[in-house]
Amino acid sequence: MTDHETHAPAVTPMRRLFLSIPFASAAAPLAYAVAAYYLPLQVQAIDATAKIENLSLVQTLSAVAAMLAQPVVGILSDRTRTRHGARTPWMLAGAAIGAVGMVVAGLSTAIAHLVVAMMILQFGFNAFQGPLSSILPDRVPTDRRGRFSTLIGLGTVLAALLGPVLASAFAGRIPVGYLSVAGLVLLTIVIFLALNPDRDNRHVPRPPLPARALARAFWVNPVRHPDFFWAFLGRILIFGGFAMTNTFQLYIAQDHIGLTLDEAARLVPLIGLAGLPGFLLAIGLSGPLSDRLGRRKPLVLAGGLIIAASALFPVFWPTVTGLIVSAVVLTIGFGTFISVDMALVSEVLPRKDDYAKDLGVINIAATLPSTVAPVAAGTIVTAFGGYGALYLAVTVVAALGALAVLPIRSVR
DSSP, X not given: OOHHHHHHHHHHHHHHHHHHHHHHHHHHHHHHHHHHHHHHHHHHHHOGGGHHHHHHHHHHHHHHHHHHHHHHHHHXXXXXXXXXXXXXXXXXXXXXXHHHHHHHHXXXXXXXXXHHHHHXXXXXXXXXXXXXXXXXXXXXXXXXHHHHHHHHHHHHHHHHHHHHHHHHTTTTOHHHHHXXXXXXXXXXXXXXXXXXXXXXXXXXXXXXXXGXXXXXXXXXXXXXXXXXXHHHHHHHHHHHHHHHHHTTHHHHHHHTTOOOHHHHHHHHHHHHHHTHHHHHHHHHHHHHHHHHHTOOHHHHHHHHHHHHHHTTHHHXXXXXXXXXXXXXXXHHHXXXXXXXXXXHHHXXXXXXGGHHHHHHHHHHHHXXXXXXXXXXXXXXXXXXXXXXXXXXXXXXXXXXXXXXXXXXXXXX
């Protein structure tokens, strides 16, 4: 048997994994993006006078559900032994729960209903995302993780940018929009799992699950693992800066720029599209460049600082053009950051037996801001009487997040 024939069976699954991971990575973010477009419209239709407070409430409680899902499901996934592997059963169950949440959200006619629906949606899709993120350290060699991280970022941000465009096509039929996207997301996940089956792991010894393990599911010792701590801190600040303005994008277009509700609803998806070319360029260059140089930190730092700079444009240029320029700069920075950040994170994980749990903890840094940021943003807007102060706060928070990568020692 030739060398080519010997290695062909291993190469084909890896190539298939690389080709399909952008679609799997886009599934949950697409659901989040569509919900993020519809939620402000639903909240404003229910009670326009308390829209900021109610939207903050829905976002905060749903983010609590997201934070609970990833570490808990992660620690259970690390200890799951089935003929379909450790990750597949949890990904499939999480996707189904998230899809149900989307359907319920489409039928909601009160704030309380929206809270329940979004908690179901966030819990389910985060239960899917935790095991999905474990595929990177589980299956991908270190020298290819920059490229793989790029593909993950490609799917994630494309879904975030294109989700509002897709949602806007059903702006007058919100229940249909939720239902259609729920079906699309669930189908995408099922196809991904069918194309990339996990190995039977029933023969692999199962790490013990002491009673205190679930309590420790949300904890990684920062003294023993300082690099993990700095990666977590950088993530939470950068995602926090992003969430502070993204949550109120519809209201910013109305109250900061001066558009009507209809004009703002049409503008929000177009802003995302305007940033698409810069994002594709940034993400296409950053991940492969990171692998070629063997360096992650400079690109993560650059991406974070660009994100920080993007928030200054609407402060000094409070127009539609200013918002669009801000979005273009933001997506360049976010493309640079996200295409390399997951590769960096995969190289600071403390223990192989806890990959999914530790990734669940690190992914709290992407979900916790959705809990804190809307409240903080609403407080800043109310206290200072406008969105200019909010954008300045975002600049500071994102810049600090970028600088947090510098103390990491185990990754260049």
